[in-house]
Amino acid sequence: MSLRTFILGLSASFGVAWLAIVVIPFFKMRNLEPIQLDEATDGTTGIFYPKRTGRIADGSRVYAQNGCYLCHSQLVRPTYAGNDLFRPDWGGLKSDGDRGDTRRETNAYDFTGEKFAQIGVTRMGPDLSNLGRRLDALHAKGESPEAWLYSFLYNPRSNPEHWKSTCPPQPFLFVKREIKGNPSPDALPVNAGEGFEIVPGPDAKALVSYLLSLKKDQKVPAVLNFAPVKKAGS
Numbered sequence: 569m570s571l572r573t574f575i576l577g578l579s580a581s582f583g584v585a586w587l588a589i590v591v592i593p594f595f596k597m598r599n600l601e602p603i604q605l606d607e608a609t610d611g612t613t614g615i616f617y618p619k620r621t622g623r624i625a626d627g628s629r630v631y632a633q634n635g636c637y638l639c640h641s642q643l644v645r646p647t648y649a650g651n652d653l654f655r656p657d658w659g660g661l662k663s664d665g666d667r668g669d670t671r672r673e674t675n676a677y678d679f680t681g682e683k684f685a686q687i688g689v690t691r692m693g694p695d696l697s698n699l700g701r702r703l704d705a706l707h708a709k710g711e712s713p714e715a716w717l718y719s720f721l722y723n724p725r726s727n728p729e730h731w732k733s734t735c736p737p738q739p740f741l742f743v744k745r746e747i748k749g750n751p752s753p754d755a756l757p758v759n760a761g762e763g764f765e766i767v768p769g770p771d772a773k774a775l776v777s778y779l780l781s782l783k784k785d786q787k788v789p790a791v792l793n794f795a796p797v798k799k800a801g802s
């Protein structure tokens with residue numbers, strides 16, 4: 569083999585992969601055109617714009633800085649590539665009180681408002697695409713999702729259901745301060761020493777706000793819904 573063929577072959581094998589995995593998706597997803605809803609198939613008109621409330625930009629930064637994406641994905645894969653839709657509450661809720669079955673795959677529009685799509689590197693922990701939706705269930709038990717997340721982030725093993733958790737604790741996102749007057753309503757239920765309390769810092773607040781905003785199961789227009797058609801009654 570001549571050097572020329574070798575170099576050409578080498579560039580072709582890396583070049584084609586680079587084109588298909590980096591360049592084409594970049595140009596396809598960089599500027600997403602709004603999708604028009606269609607009266608006939610979607611039952612409504614207007615444009616599709618998934619709404620999320622919370623400190624998304626700040627929280628997404630804290631999420632990245634602390635490497636959450638190393639172990640947590642935010643990508644409910646298309647059914648042909650995995651069985652994510654069937655995992656409990658990953659793609660949405662199987663039977664939501666008002667909306668029925670909301671499970672669906674992730675699409676590029678789900679990352680609206682985030683500068684970087686945190687699709688994740690590995691899946692050591694559960695997918696977080698619909699974490700906010702899962703934690704909403706705590707309201708029914710009279711518990712607060714914020715308080716649950718603060719305690720979990722401070723020390724995942726403090727939660728009896730997660731006593732063997734390998735999710736790394738993030739105590740540096742919290743501050744220890746002297747109690748002046750009444751204790752803060754956000755103070756963690758941990759012993760911080762006489763006269764002191766542990767409260768979430770600004771980064772913890774942004775991160776929790778972001779995590780609670782993760783509800784990527786809004787109804788999508790028919791053109792985006794690639795999930796297999798469900799048979800009536802199944």
Ligand code: HEC
Nearest residue numbers: 634635636638639640692693694724730733734735736738
């Ligand atoms: C070393 C890998 C690793 C890293 C890094 C990591 N986690 Fe985890 N996480 C896990 C594992 C494993 C679990 C499952 C065990 C458990 O339920 O506690 C988990 C569980 C969770 C849960 C509970 C999810 C549920 O549905 O019950 C939340 C919330 C969470 N992690 C948030 C975070 C956040 C936020 C960060 C970044 C600050 C982070 N994790 C970083 C491994 C990791």
